[in-house]
Amino acid sequence: MSRALTNRQREILTAIVESYISTGEPVSSGTLAQSAFANGISSATIRHEMAELAEAGLLEQPHTSAGRIPSAEAFRLYVGQLTNAQQLSGTSRAELQMHREALQAKIDTSFAGVAGASALLERTSHVLASLSSGVGLAIGAAAASDLLEHIHFSRLAPRRILAVLVTRSGMVRDRVLSLEPDSGEVLSPLQLEAAANYLNTHFRAWNIDQIRRELSARLEVERNAYRQLSDASQLWSRTLPEDSVQQQPVYVDGVANLLALSADRERLRAMLSALEEKQRLIDLLNAYLDTAEHSTRVVFNLERQDPSMAGLVLIAAPAQFSGESAVAILGHKRMDYESAINAVGYVARLLQRIDTGQAAPQAP
Secondary structure (H helix, E strand, C coil): CCCCCCHHHHHHHHHHHHHHHHHCCCECHHHHHHHCCCCCCCHHHHHHHHHHHHHCCCEECCCCCCCEEECHHHHHHHHHHHHCHHHCCHHHHHHHHHHHHHHHHHHHHHHCCCCCHHHHHHHHHHHHHHHHCCEEEEECCCHHHCEEEEEEEEEEECCEEEEEEEECCCCEEEEEEECCCCCCCCCCHHHHHHHHHHHHHHHCCCEHHHHHHHHHHHHHHCHHHHHHHHHHHHHHHHHCCHHHHHCCCEEEECHHHHHHHCCCHHHHHHHHHHHHCHHHHHHHHHHHCCCCCCCCEEECCHHHCCHHHCCEEEEEEEEECCCEEEEEEEEECCCCHHHHHHHHHHHHHHHHHHHCCCCCCCCC
8 A cells, every 4th residue: 555544544444344244244435424424434435435435445245236255455454443542532542441441351261270381271262252253363382391399100000191291380191101012021010110210310400301302311420220210211202202392382263263254175175184184274473473572473375374374364463481482363354353452462462471470360
């Protein structure tokens, strides 16, 4: 868009965006004159301004009807107005502040009593989905950035072992290990205890990804302790396989909110497939989020990164929660942008306060 909009054009464009968000239908000049301006601006004047807005690339005509819908650039301008409260009148700023305070109180209530990294991130995705009618996302820090607190091995059967791993952040992982028949001597309870004691004694507070490398290095140089190290290395690798260490936990809620938004079965199938592939969601957020910045970002034209995301909008913010994390809403263009932007930003700040040991929200 090369030229600046007049105040009247901004008012008309805002009314078109809000009407489209509310109804999902193309907006005509006659409808706008009656509903948004109570006939204070004539239909002919609005029609002329809509033609100017279309020429500026802010309105699109999906078919031969007289109605127009906002373009991605129009949504960007609309979101920009919402995020810059200084552009609003005093009354509008007061109403916006009241809305934000009510939204934050509702979020605080939803998080009351929730503890633990996994539970907090799971609740985050649920809260963002319910507030936006979109898909709520909460991506935790990669497990490799966590530190070992304690590990324990228990024998369930001759070749089945229960491994319980506890990290410094409070995460608890348990996994049943099935040893192969050709894996050699069956490990006795004493051997399992010795392996756990070795890991706990030598690697407590270590980065869990570094533990595997150090175990491999010690196997090469500490020949006298080979059997003890071999047992510990085997059990550790089975407890946390190579691919699981780097995988970031992804919590998704609200996918059903998007099911009614597309009549195109092939496009819907592609979108659902993308939402099921958690790594694609991580890649999507990594493509648009800068963890060095703490602002909430609104991204349109997601199809440039992933064609299956065509027609969706990403509202995301980095969150320092047990490392570098992120929270986001993935929804249709017809979402309530004000609530969605405020919710994502506030939840990101809330998780950081919880992570730094500040008081968690309490139920009213």
